[in-house]
Amino acid sequence: MTSDLTGVRAILADRIVTVPNVLSVIRMLGVPLLLWLLLVRHADGWAFALLVASGVTDFLDGKLARLLDQSSRLGALLDPFVDRLYLVATLLAFPLRGLIPWWLVGVLVARELILAATLSVYKRRDLDPPEVIYLGKAATFALMSALPWVLAGQMDWALAGFGHAFGWAFLIWGAAVYVWTGVLYTAKAVAVARAIPAGAHHTP
Structure with a gap:
């Protein structure tokens, strides 16, 4: 059964x-x-x-x-x-559309490219990728929540002022935490690279 x-x-x-x-x-x-x-x-x-x-x-x-x-x-x-x-x-x-600066996009994209590169560290050592950091999920949620309100802040309606303030507050906080978690993920990859030789098979 x-x-x-x-x-x-x-x-x-x-x-x-x-x-x-x-x-x-x-x-x-x-x-x-x-x-x-x-x-x-x-x-x-x-x-x-x-x-x-x-x-x-x-x-x-x-x-x-x-x-x-x-x-x-x-x-x-x-x-x-x-x-x-x-x-x-x-x-x-x-x-x-000129709603957010290109440099901010560049910082977020650079974070993704660096983390994508660190995945090879785990692959070459037959390791699973690192567990998702909860703070990173919170940062992604903040960014996804901020962007609609940044857009709302540009619209001609009663909540434009709130949208602008709320959206940019969340965007700045989310971007900062997003970058910080990228630093944490990178530090983990560096620690693994130093502790385990490339080509070694990990035994749980």
């Missing part, structure tokens, strides 16, 4: 068509729409609404995966991938 349940769980874990995965795909289809709204139509109100809707949907698909017991391997990969797409799309569109 136990083996049967284990088999069922394995099948469920590999399911593709689930409610959370459908929501993630819908979110992904919104990325080109977001770029069109921001760069072609300059429809900032609709772009703001789309970013907020994406954030709410991101929250819901994780909750629904647990509530409906519809967690899957695809979902574990798809959800953070879509988050990255939205972050990259906004970090490209916003400076093109």
Whole structure:
């Protein structure tokens, strides 16, 4: 009986068509729409609404995966991938619109490139990548929350002042913590490189 349940769980874990995965795909289809709204139509109100809707949907698909017991391997990969797409799309569109400075984008992109390079340290030593730092997840959340409000601060509406102040406060805090966690990840990789020779196989 136990083996049967284990088999069922394995099948469920590999399911593709689930409610959370459908929501993630819908979110992904919104990325080109977001770029069109921001760069072609300059429809900032609709772009703001789309970013907020994406954030709410991101929250819901994780909750629904647990509530409906519809967690899957695809979902574990798809959800953070879509988050990255939205972050990259906004970090490209916003400076093109003059909403945030290019140097800030350069700092955030440099952090990603450095961390991507450190992954080779773990791969050459047959090690898993480091565990995600919770503070880094908080920084990503802050950035994703800040960008819609930075956009809202440019709109002609009653909450423009709040959006500008709130958005930039979150953006500065999120960027600072994002860079700091990048330093922590890099320090971990350097420590591993010094402690374990390249080509060595790690035994748990």
